[in-house]
Amino acid sequence: MTKFESSVKQIGYPVEDVYRNISDLSNLERVRDRVPEDKLESFKFDSDSVEVSVAPVGTIKLRIIEREENKCVKFEAEQSPLPFNLWIQTLPVSASESKMKVTVKADIPFMLKGMVSGPLQDGVEKIADALAQIPFK
Numbered sequence: 001m002t003k004f005e006s007s008v009k010q011i012g013y014p015v016e017d018v019y020r021n022i023s024d025l026s027n028l029e030r031v032r033d034r035v036p037e038d039k040l041e042s043f044k045f046d047s048d049s050v051e052v053s054v055a056p057v058g059t060i061k062l063r064i065i066e067r068e069e070n071k072c073v074k075f076e077a078e079q080s081p082l083p084f085n086l087w088i089q090t091l092p093v094s095a096s097e098s099k100m101k102v103t104v105k106a107d108i109p110f111m112l113k114g115m116v117s118g119p120l121q122d123g124v125e126k127i128a129d130a131l132a133q134i135p136f137k
Contacts, residue, residue: 006128015098
């Protein structure tokens with residue numbers, strides 16, 4: 001498994017608000033309009049899973065497999081060209097601020113590692129950037 005980590009993102013909301021929003025994927029409804037339609041062919045979700053179709057990758061479906069209150073939400077790929085897990089860690093900084101990091105562990109065949117490692121690292125960073133921009137109230 002190859003590990004990809006985002007930089008740590010500072011978030012101007014309490015860790016309880018951040019965790020509550022990322023641990024229930026139905027909250028994605030509030031940010032649906034921010035998803036670039038030209039990048040995604042479909043975007044479906046419920047409280048425990050999210051499914052996106054991204055060209056040229058195809059359909060990716062993630063399901064929450066573990067929640068650790070105010071600390072971490074772990075996802076597993078149910079449908080993906082490559083098997084992977086993703087988790088979002090949160091930590092309090094103060095009563096009104098927190099920080100977050102996104103980590104992905106992917107099972108990448110040796111022959112593909114050089115070709116997909118850069119785009120995967122960029123993708124992890126973009127996910128973290130997008131999450132840091134959400135209004136968590």
